[in-house]
Amino acid sequence: MDFHLQLLNHEELVIIHDIRLPFMDSFFQIDTLIIGRTFMVVIEAKNYSGSIVVSPKSQQLVRTYKQTDQTFNDPLEQAKAAMRKLRKWLFKHDCNAVGNLLSYEQVVFTNEKTSFYVDTEINLLADKYCRPNALIDKIEQLQVDKSTKAIPFSEVIRTSKLIASSHQPWFPKYTKLEHHISDLRKGxxxxxxxxxxxxxxxxxxxxxxxxxxxxxxxxxxxxxxxxxxxxxxxxxxxxxxxxxxxxxxxxxxxxxxxxxxxxxxxxxxxxxxxxxxxxxxxxxxxxx
Ligand SMILES: [Zn+2]
The missing domain is CATH 1.10.10 (Arc Repressor Mutant, subunit A)
Structure with missing residues (x-):
């Protein structure tokens, strides 16, 4: 998915990968967080093989692989929980500008050979699940939407740096900020x-x-x-x-x-x- 995200216009957009932040007595994790001047998106990436049926109503996902069914929690619920915790974290750390941005959760199925079906009649809900290519379209739409007031880009950067430096890896190791924050578009x-x-x-x-x-x-x-x-x-x-x-x-x-x-x-x-x-x-x- 990182490859697809590189196609985005990185101007005024920060993409942070694999973050694990302390929250109350525990931690919460985000696969990918995208912050722009008018929005932020929490992305839950799943690399399942086989075929998938998501039932948002029962908050379950059933994966069929080699004739065996396996049930998982609905990844959208994971993304929503992460977003709620992230907001609280942001307000607690004086990052209200980013904390108040319009926020979206998105589940991305990264395995191109996997078929998926969302069992709902609500299109808006079905749209919350997609493939990497569709994700790019969605982010680009958010980038051109000028209907909400933009916050200063410096505030996006300040918050992103704080998130990256508060990251607690599973195994303590030296991680550079650049490892988490994608390069700006060159040129x-x-x-x-x-x-x-x-x-x-x-x-x-x-x-x-x-x-x-x-x-x-x-x-x-x-x-x-x-x-x-x-x-x-x-x-x-x-x-x-x-x-x-x-x-x-x-x-x-x-x-x-x-x-x-x-x-x-x-x-x-x-x-x-x-x-x-x-x-x-x-x-x-x-x-x-
Ligand atoms: Zn020009």
Whole structure:
């Protein structure tokens, strides 16, 4: 399923996998949590083989495999319980903005060879069970729905970081934040159409979107802001080129130099501090 989720436009979306959070005297687990600026989705992924019949009314799932029936609890109930606990957890940890987002639960059957049937006449309920491809459609619909007020993306990031750092693995081990939070989409996302990936023209020092033909002088600022929030507070020339999909070392040098950022180290070890982005020194950060 991770493969399918990579197809999503990661702009302003955080995807966290395999979280286990302390709750009262116990823990609760979430397979995948997606947080956007207007919604959050708890996903319960099931990799059953065979054929499946879900009966939401009796909150049961019957799996038939090699002529044997096996009964499980309805995974949607699991997802709903996880969402209720997550909300309480969020309010307890001062993450009210995310806690108050519109929330959805979704069961995803990841085994493509498995057939499934939901025994209900309520379409809205049947829709809560799907395959990975349909999940992408659903998330994309939520992303384009502008009918609810969006919360700042910085709040999404702050909450996601708190969730990832509060994660308690079954076996205590060193886990990096990046392991849980998927990379942002690489490259400069067009600030006009939000779809195209802009390319840099060194001669004019401008960004160009092949999709909507928009031209921008400072499209890299938003991407750098997201990098600072989610990945690191410093960036080297090499990291910049990798994240911005840019080959030219000198273009990267001139872009970074033009920002007058504080620097640390020297020569090849030189890194630029992105702190000014985090304290709102760049005017655009006010609107996020
Ligand atoms: Zn564009």
């Amino acid at each position: 400069v996302v067009c600030v006009t159409c939000k779809v195209g990936t802009m390319s840099y023209t060194p001669i004019s020092c401008k960004w160009f979107c092949p999709k909507c033909k928009a031209i921008s002088k400072d499209a890299h600022l938003l991407t750098l802001y997201h990098y600072a929030l989610l990945i690191n507070e410093t960036i080297s020339n090499k990291q910049f080129r990798r994240f911005f999909n840019m080959e030219s070392r000198s273009s990267a040098y001139w872009i970074l130099k033009s920002l007058n950022l504080p620097t640390l180290g020297s020569h090849r070890g030189l890194v630029y501090s992105l702190k000014p982005f985090l304290i709102g020194r760049f005017p655009f950060t006010d609107s996020f």
